[in-house]
Amino acid sequence: MINQIHSLNKNVIIFQQAFARLNGLLIETFLEFHRIDVKGVKKMKNFQRVMWHFMIMWVITAVGMLVGTFLAPSVLLPISIITIFLLIIVIFIRSIRVLNTILYCIPFLIGITLFWSTQFYIEELGSALVFAVFIGTVVIFISLGIIGIMMKDLSAFGSYLFGALIVLLVFSLIFIFVPVSNTIMVVLAGLTVLVFALYTIYDFNQIKHNYVSEQETVGMALNLYLDFVNIFLRLLEIIWRVKD
Numbered sequence: 001m002i003n004q005i006h007s008l009n010k011n012v013i014i015f016q017q018a019f020a021r022l023n024g025l026l027i028e029t030f031l032e033f034h035r036i037d038v039k040g041v042k043k044m045k046n047f048q049r050v051m052w053h054f055m056i057m058w059v060i061t062a063v064g065m066l067v068g069t070f071l072a073p074s075v076l077l078p079i080s081i082i083t084i085f086l087l088i089i090v091i092f093i094r095s096i097r098v099l100n101t102i103l104y105c106i107p108f109l110i111g112i113t114l115f116w117s118t119q120f121y122i123e124e125l126g127s128a129l130v131f132a133v134f135i136g137t138v139v140i141f142i143s144l145g146i147i148g149i150m151m152k153d154l155s156a157f158g159s160y161l162f163g164a165l166i167v168l169l170v171f172s173l174i175f176i177f178v179p180v181s182n183t184i185m186v187v188l189a190g191l192t193v194l195v196f197a198l199y200t201i202y203d204f205n206q207i208k209h210n211y212v213s214e215q216e217t218v219g220m221a222l223n224l225y226l227d228f229v230n231i232f233l234r235l236l237e238i239i240w241r242v243k244d
Contacts, residue, residue: 047212133239
């Protein structure tokens, strides 16, 4: 397995960074397309439902990581492409049942790529540091969630965050083909952490202040899931690049 881990070169890791940012962009786009606002549809606050789906997604991720142990790192690229393809498909699907099924496939696929990404960072940084970053991400995520719940309605800031995410996505894709210095990539990763941290505050705030229908709970849970994954991976990237 050591040789396979070493085969994850920097180009693959850079692609994974861009892929993670693309995930966030597409999920936000998905939420805009599937925002349920039908007159007469009763809405209720579904914070517990959202968190329940959020936890289930991590169980599915664990299964995906387990499957990843039996696969070669060469599967990262095709699985990443499949995941992005699914995210594009959900934009055009109107059936809630089919939609939720596809959304639950995404954490499984991300779990496979997450296994090899974390294995790379474990090899480069050590398991103790990677675990410490994970625990730190949990603490940060919970703290940001509490801040979001306690703040007033932040709906007006959604368009600004979405614009920032698009800018990050564009530069991430450009830097795949145009080599830049390690310092610039550290800055980009830091800005990505900041944007997804703000998105975490925003998403929890929307659950608190805006009524989330039962049909929207899976999509909102996936949004929170991707917030966490992106913060975790980008923090690892920053530490790895600074060390490098």
